Amino acid sequence: MKLAFVCAAALILLLFVDAEGKKTKKKATGVLSASKLAPYVKCGACMAMGKSLYAQANEIKKEKGGRKKMGEEPILELLESICEAGTKEGEWINQLDIVGDKGKLSLEVRENGFQDCATQECIAIARSCDDVRTEAGESDIAEKIYQGHYTSSEDDFAKALCNKMTEMCHEVPELSSKRIDEPFVLIESTEWETKKMTKMMKSMGMGGEVYDRNSMQDYLDEYPDEYLPEEGYSLGDHSSPPPPTGPSPDDDGSFFNFVKDTLSIVSASAEYAVNTVVEGIRQAVEAVSGKPRTPEL
Numbered sequence: 001m002k003l004a005f006v007c008a009a010a011l012i013l014l015l016f017v018d019a020e021g022k023k024t025k026k027k028a029t030g031v032l033s034a035s036k037l038a039p040y041v042k043c044g045a046c047m048a049m050g051k052s053l054y055a056q057a058n059e060i061k062k063e064k065g066g067r068k069k070m071g072e073e074p075i076l077e078l079l080e081s082i083c084e085a086g087t088k089e090g091e092w093i094n095q096l097d098i099v100g101d102k103g104k105l106s107l108e109v110r111e112n113g114f115q116d117c118a119t120q121e122c123i124a125i126a127r128s129c130d131d132v133r134t135e136a137g138e139s140d141i142a143e144k145i146y147q148g149h150y151t152s153s154e155d156d157f158a159k160a161l162c163n164k165m166t167e168m169c170h171e172v173p174e175l176s177s178k179r180i181d182e183p184f185v186l187i188e189s190t191e192w193e194t195k196k197m198t199k200m201m202k203s204m205g206m207g208g209e210v211y212d213r214n215s216m217q218d219y220l221d222e223y224p225d226e227y228l229p230e231e232g233y234s235l236g237d238h239s240s241p242p243p244p245t246g247p248s249p250d251d252d253g254s255f256f257n258f259v260k261d262t263l264s265i266v267s268a269s270a271e272y273a274v275n276t277v278v279e280g281i282r283q284a285v286e287a288v289s290g291k292p293r294t295p296e297l
Contacts, residue, residue: 034127037120037124037179043126043172044130075141086117098124
């Protein structure tokens with residue numbers, strides 16, 4: 001009697017454990033971290049990178065007047081930012097959405113806009129892009145583009161990049177457990193351009209924030225009236241503002257052109273200042289040594 005009772009209890013325990021095990025297998029794994037998600041999307045990310053790199057390199061080649069005039073340096077500069085989401089060179093990353101919750105995962109291009117790279121999915125794509133640069137080597141990639149290898153089409157270049165120059169499309173694993181798919185949250189176009197402009201300014205060592213029209217209005221609405229300038233006030237003339245000589249930030253559609261023109265003026269002024277300092281050093285060296293000399297900076 002005791003033996004039968006023990007056997008029955010053991011059988012019930014085994015059934016319970018088996019049921020719990022099956023239940024655990026069906027449970028979703030949650031949001032995968034970028035490092036865990038990257039191996040499942042590395043091939044798609046590499047192909048997308050290759051196509052974007054090919055298209056942007058072609059634009060540079062047209063601007064420079066041909067492949068020989070272009071050289072490798074512009075391609076190396078492009079490769080420095082190609083994996084940085086939120087930049088002009090890396091915004092292709094912000095358009096990709098990882099599709100699928102189990103098995104083979106794929107990438108889908110969202111033609112209607114961009115997302116902020118705050119999800120693990122976006123970070124995984126950027127990580128895979130960086131792995132491509134490391135495995136293939138930036139100088140080797142630039143050399144292949146400059147010499148015209150694998151450049152008959154963007155598909156041919158992407159396939160060569162991901163199958164010959166790297167092994168990103170070799171043995172891509174499938175996800176065995178269900179994951180939680182992160183939503184693709186579109187950013188309004190004006191906000192997206194503002195984010196890109198802010199990131200570009202920070203990369204140039206310029207602080208501050210760039211506001212779109214709506215954000216600027218909200219920002220000004222928070223200030224008391226006594227802190228705002230009177231209508232018609234200008235720094236040079238307290239009676240009336242001078243006539244506009246270029247694009248104004250108040251004109252419709254010209255806000256970002258205004259910022260770009262301002263940055264161009266700042267850049268030109270900085271270059272003039274550096275040249276002035278260099279010329280001053282040269283003249284000082286000549287005065288002391290009595291002979292012309294190019295200063296070493």
